[in-house]
Amino acid sequence: MSIIRDSDKEAIKKEIAGLTGPVKLINFTQELECQYCKETNQIVKEVAELSDKATAETYNFVTDKEKVDSFKIDKIPATVIMGTDDRGIRFYGVPSGYEFISLLEAIRIVSSGNSGLQQRSKEVLGKLKKPLHLQVFVTPT
Amino acid sequence: MAYESPLVTADMVEATEFPHLAIKYQVMGVPKTIINEELHIEGAMPEQMLIQRIEEKFT
Numbered sequence: 001m002s003i004i005r006d007s008d009k010e011a012i013k014k015e016i017a018g019l020t021g022p023v024k025l026i027n028f029t030q031e032l033e034c035q036y037c038k039e040t041n042q043i044v045k046e047v048a049e050l051s052d053k054a055t056a057e058t059y060n061f062v063t064d065k066e067k068v069d070s071f072k073i074d075k076i077p078a079t080v081i082m083g084t085d086d087r088g089i090r091f092y093g094v095p096s097g098y099e100f101i102s103l104l105e106a107i108r109i110v111s112s113g114n115s116g117l118q119q120r121s122k123e124v125l126g127k128l129k130k131p132l133h134l135q136v137f138v139t140p141t
Numbered sequence: 142m143a144y145e146s147p148l149v150t151a152d153m154v155e156a157t158e159f160p161h162l163a164i165k166y167q168v169m170g171v172p173k174t175i176i177n178e179e180l181h182i183e184g185a186m187p188e189q190m191l192i193q194r195i196e197e198k199f200t
Binding site for chain 1: 142143144145146147148149150151152153154155156157158159162163166168171172173174175176177188189192195196199200
């Protein structure tokens with residue numbers, strides 16, 4: 001059974017209808033001791049089905065060690081959103097509620113190659129000398 | 142921001158699923174943004190303000 005309702009699927013399809021470049025949704029999961037892994041994996045797959053530009057990949061957090069290390073995944077459920085290359089965008093936890101809106105936004109950004117940031121913001125980011133790790137905490141409601 | 146700079150990584154973290162992190166960073170309300178463990182921002186901040194804080198602290 002589908003998690004995303006049919007009526008929502010139509011709305012999401014419209015939201016991501018204009019995708020130009022390929023998008024990969026890479027989900028890290030495991031069977032046991034992960035309350036929301038299964039649900040997250042299903043949502044990711046269902047979203048990927050809504051656009052011919054999007055594909056979903058699934059890796060096991062325990063056994064696919066090489067992928068876990070290369071994407072620097074430290075907790076699950078984790079989903080990497082990438083276009084032609086990995087730009088460091090990760091979603092941890094089940095993408096529902098506001099996080100789902102952000103997920104669609106991330107998909108649009110990596111597909112279009114347009115972050116939507118102001119020019120001044122891009123200039124400031126260009127001045128960074130060391131890595132910047134942003135963690136945005138959200139809740140489903 | 143992560144898209145624009147190879148030095149930036151951005152994690153969206155569902156707070157209720159990772160309570161140890163929510164406790165560690167004292168997440169009482171959302172959104173709450175933690176930047177490099179040093180900068181804690183409560184609530185949604187307009188792009189301009191956020192960038193200014195980043196410029197002051199990290200450039």
